[in-house]
Amino acid sequence: MSRKTDVLIIGAGILGCFAAWALSRYKISTAVIEKEADVCTGISKANTGIIYQGYDQHPGSLKADLCRKASVSFPALCKELDVNYKKRGLLMLSFGPNADRVLEKKIRNAEVSNIPDVHLIGAEELYRLEPSLKKGVSHALFAENTFVVNPWELGIAAYENAKANGVSFYLNEEVLSIRKESGVFHIATNEQEFQAKRILCCGGLNSDALWELVNKPKIRLVPQAADYLVFDTDCGGLIRHVISVEPEEKGDGITIVPTCDGNLLLGPTRRELNGSFDGSTALAGLSELKEKGKWLLPDLPFDQMIRSFAGVRPNPFYLDQNGTITDKSLNDFVILEEDGFFDLIGVKTPGITCANELGQYITTRILASFASAPELKTDFDPVRKAIPKISDLLERAPEALMQLPPEYREIFCRCRNVSKGEILEAIRRGASTLDGIKRRTDAGMGRCQGGYCMEKILHLLSKELQTDIYKITKDGPGTEIIKES
């Protein structure tokens, strides 16, 4: 028995989740399959979480257009999905004439693309805004309307509301084969078979391989690694804006992000992987970040570093007629489309920024491909509420703590003040792994990195999921926390 659906989305990263959310507004059936144990685990979780304004993009490009829309509407989106974000503003620094020219070009881009709140400031104003930065900056581009968000939190919010509006998600399911018969796609996974009228591939690093299961090769993804360092919330006050450096000489800059939670995030590096998809951090990358971090922010306390991690980015390149990779890389978003198969291929920066806009954009295209375009649902429920956070209430309204159910009084994570109630709610909403809990509640994300709460959460997961404690995983099958011998 095949499971029939109008649209099948492959991949529940942030793009898959937002596409599902956009489709869930229409009278159409949508299913999403994800090979990992949770949504938003791949590229979606390992990035800076910056919402850009689009001055980096070529005027007239899809990226520039979607970025501009995204940054203007971002507060409204976060309000709708009840997602935490911070308006930080971004300062792009120049240390000399070459970089000055690049900044001026970006300012012109902003003007042409009609992007508001981007202007050039001088050294005096810069050091008034950020006194801790290295001296010697000549100018800075100030993009005031730059936001930061926890990217997985944004994606999970879209996932939850898509699910509430009828989209089915199938986790731990990997596509094995796709064939097309009389206009219908037959998709076999390790668990079942789907029949779908349309396929939307949001397969991240696999989006070229998935495309080639049914279509002629067009674009190949060249993986590139990015390393990051995370500093404790104590350092959050050191800078208030997102800082990036436009390198004076050829080379990569650095970005420092005061995150939504008040940590400092340093990164990314750009490391060539020579074809491998190895998502591990490299010592060279970490040393590079340390060096650049010290250079840019001399007071950065390296004893406050709590974690390092890496992500892998897809770098899309066109193939020539013989199927060899050309040096023609794609600067804009590209959506491949062939006979009902849509592919958001090789989406990287500013993918998080544009996730919602890409979801809407692709939905319009998918809907238009049906003979008669599906109508909007009348019973779409737009309400999605975040899990209440003790730590937020503590800052904003301590008296409101008293109104919460008793399980919210029991603190599980000592670093971030996450209660048992928050963890129970995360489990109720679909978290089944330790990392799933971490992404939904922040438990284990603090300076002790789960040293205190991991054992407590392990027991709670085992109890709530009625699963043997030795089967509880960090992030899906094979990552069991403890092992019986």
Next chain:
Amino acid sequence: MNHYDVLVIGGGAGGMAAALSALENGYRKILIAERKESLGGILLQCTHKGFGLGYFGEDLSGIEYAERFQLKVQRTEIQVRCNTMVLRLYPDQTALLSGTDGIEKISFDVCVLATGCRERTLYSQEISGTRPAGIMTAGTAQKLMNVDGLEIGDEIIIAGTGDVGQIMAGQLSLSGKRIIAMIEKEDHPGGLKRNQENYLKALRIPVILNSVITRVHGRKRIEGVEVKNLLTGELSFLKCSTLLTAIGMIPETDLLKTSFGKEAIPDWLIKVGNCKYVHEIVDSVTADGLQLWDTFKGRPHSST
């Protein structure tokens, strides 16, 4: 608002001693707030001996040591609230407590911080590679094994030679698990002499000196580590399926950071035990708690 002469945060060895000595020094209304289910702190996961030689003149297990102090506290009018965390301290000598009993704001004259210490984590070090399952601190392993009665894994490497690491190496080795090696960056193992004798020497636990772990291998569960010899720079690969860390302890003073930020610590607050600095043995933590009031120059208590 309930008022206490002394609020003790943390009911481990330091906190219990501080509360008992507060009583002896004339303070009457004393409250211990403990986040776990019972008093004793980290002692409750220590099934091994070596506690109390200084204070009791006896060789006790951590659990026995904790029980003796639990009894002492129970015999007094000291109030104890377990499953309770102090969420915040305020400059006006009040505190917000949250626990299974509810959320309550209380006031106090003096506050004793006895929050102990926490373990340094692997990824706070410069470590490259993957971020797989099968890695935890030695203290977490100790809790899982000794309190919960669970196994944690086999083919174990221990980063560092801190006391808890040596104790766990001993315990795991005695329960038939294979300790592949402990990796120590110094030219000699850390920890107490008696632990070195009882565990490293007696059980022949391999220790690799002058070395650190530089890379973690394994996509899902840990499969091994890269070890760098700091003298020669030589890199080697060691296979394992579990990695424990015993690379040092850090005094736990988070509450002060979240409550006061960069402001000065108020004179009504005193630190005791491991949150002040990490003590080698529990007997000296107890001693610190008992002597607390001899030197306290802060605000005088209201009962006098």
